[in-house]
């Protein structure tokens with residue numbers, strides 16, 4: 001199992017490394033929302049100049065809130081931001097989508113095939129969860145066509161959430177190959 005490699009590495013890490021003890025409130029009073037993409041691991045923090053203790057990092061597939069979760073802000077991302085803001089002093093939010101995102105242009109046929117291959121019946125799921133059709137399944141997953149549009153939409157959902165106070169929410173897109181940031185939406 002892959003987890004054994006992690007555990008073996010961790011054994012050495014904890015013997016060789018002494019972490020300084022720091023508080024759980026982010027030093028920069030900032031929450032950063034981004035994608036789960038494996039190419040962002042390490043590169044993301046380096047490109048943004050983020051150190052341990054600086055910010056809250058929230059990751060969701062596609063840095064998005066899927067369509068069914070937007071009404072009523074019934075999203076785990078909104079819940080996490082609320083915790084960050086009310087309990088940990090976050091006062092600014094940055095949403096960072098990225099180029100070549102796996103959730104952009106997700107192929108419904110490939111999704112269905114992958115589910116079936118792993119023993120999940122898409123049709124049964126669609127009926128159980130009242131998703132109507134394959135497109136409903138794709139919407140549940142949060143797939144989108146345009147990363148810039150998605151970032152703007154997520155920024156607006158956060159800005160308009162009744163659970164959250166008015167604070168600056170910005171939208172950026174990071175180039176997955178170069179790490180270069182592009183401003184899509186900037187709060188006043």
Ligand SMILES: [Zn+2]
Nearest residue numbers: 035037101102
């Ligand atoms: Zn992505």
